[in-house]
Amino acid sequence: MTERDGAPAPVGRAMLQQCLQARLQVKPAEERSEAEFVQIDRGMVIYICFFKGATDDILPKMVSTLLNLRLCESDSGKMVSVLELPGSILIVPQATLGGKAKGRAMQYHNNIGKEDGLRLYGAFVSLCEKELAAASAEVTVKHGTYGNRQVLKMDTNGPYTHLMDF
Amino acid sequence: MTERDGAPAPVGRAMLQQCLQARLQVKPAEERSEAEFVQIDRGMVIYICFFKGATDDILPKMVSTLLNLRLCESDSGKMVSVLELPGSILIVPQATLGGKAKGRAMQYHNNIGKEDGLRLYGAFVSLCEKELAAASAEVTVKHGTYGNRQVLKMDTNGPYTHLMDF
Numbered sequence: 001m002t003e004r005d006g007a008p009a010p011v012g013r014a015m016l017q018q019c020l021q022a023r024l025q026v027k028p029a030e031e032r033s034e035a036e037f038v039q040i041d042r043g044m045v046i047y048i049c050f051f052k053g054a055t056d057d058i059l060p061k062m063v064s065t066l067l068n069l070r071l072c073e074s075d076s077g078k079m080v081s082v083l084e085l086p087g088s089i090l091i092v093p094q095a096t097l098g099g100k101a102k103g104r105a106m107q108y109h110n111n112i113g114k115e116d117g118l119r120l121y122g123a124f125v126s127l128c129e130k131e132l133a134a135a136s137a138e139v140t141v142k143h144g145t146y147g148n149r150q151v152l153k154m155d156t157n158g159p160y161t162h163l164m165d166f
Numbered sequence: 167m168t169e170r171d172g173a174p175a176p177v178g179r180a181m182l183q184q185c186l187q188a189r190l191q192v193k194p195a196e197e198r199s200e201a202e203f204v205q206i207d208r209g210m211v212i213y214i215c216f217f218k219g220a221t222d223d224i225l226p227k228m229v230s231t232l233l234n235l236r237l238c239e240s241d242s243g244k245m246v247s248v249l250e251l252p253g254s255i256l257i258v259p260q261a262t263l264g265g266k267a268k269g270r271a272m273q274y275h276n277n278i279g280k281e282d283g284l285r286l287y288g289a290f291v292s293l294c295e296k297e298l299a300a301a302s303a304e305v306t307v308k309h310g311t312y313g314n315r316q317v318l319k320m321d322t323n324g325p326y327t328h329l330m331d332f
Binding site for chain 2: 013015047065068069070071079081092094096097099101104105106149150151152153154155156157158159160161162163164
């Protein structure tokens with residue numbers, strides 16, 4: 001990762017991919033229980049990572065930007081936001097997005113601590129749920145479990161991967 | 167995207183995801199022919215985007231970094247490179263990775279022109295093929311068609327999404 005000195009470091013990073021269907025494990029299989037999954041159909045997968053210095057103040061801007069940017073292709077081929085589509089959202093905590101290469105290994109020194117990360121992640125999910133519920137009753141927000149392995153399966157008609165730093 | 171002035175702008179961006187299986191359409195269905203796909207099993211999906219100013223000089227460093235970074239989890243849980251795994255590689259051209267938000271729309275003004283982008287993409291793929299062939303005969307490099315819609319389906323045991331600017 002090239003250093004970008006001279007401007008404030010980002011406090012949050014989101015990676016966005018469009019999906020036709022996406023399924024995420026939220027509870028691994030255990031001796032007496034099967035694995036549990038959440039699933040969305042058409043919509044957007046949001047991979048999210050917070051850096052040191054992130055506070056709740058950044059969340060409204062992040063959520064508003066991600067949900068209102070015209071990143072989704074409508075049936076008519078026009079670019080619309082996920083709220084306008086309307087599409088569902090799958091939120092995936094993804095600490096690896098904050099990694100920097102050091103030699104052949106990845107380091108995550110800029111990532112936020114686990115406790116603050118968990119709290120911000122929960123608040124980010126709640127805010128997305130609130131915004132999406134206000135936009136349409138047909139769509140849903142699903143999300144992964146913070147700290148877990150994110151066993152993900154997805155089917156796209158072109159992921160149109162976008163990166164967004166905040 | 168927060169501006170990072172004061173340091174040279176990146177000329178290439180890669181997004182990496184681990185997969186158990188990934189399938190990509192390389193030719194859409196036409197009136198007289200079915201769609202064509204390429205597929206890899208365990209390995210890494212490399213989404214790649216070049217910016218204005220990128221030249222062939224950057225390619226050896228990009229490929230060497232991406233293929234030698236310890237991003238993959240071996241069967242024993244140890245982090246190893248895709249060459250060491252050894253895993254296959256699916257390369258997906260992804261111009262959207264170069265997008266910047268302007269109001270509610272995405273703009274791609276920093277992306278390289280189509281002709282140069284196609285040439286660099288081809289050279290990037292060739293270099294990956296050469297490196298992987300030297301490492302193991304069991305694995306393979308597959309890649310998408312530059313300029314096409316990248317209809318992608320993937321199955322992961324955790325994508326471990328990493329971002330790398332060059």
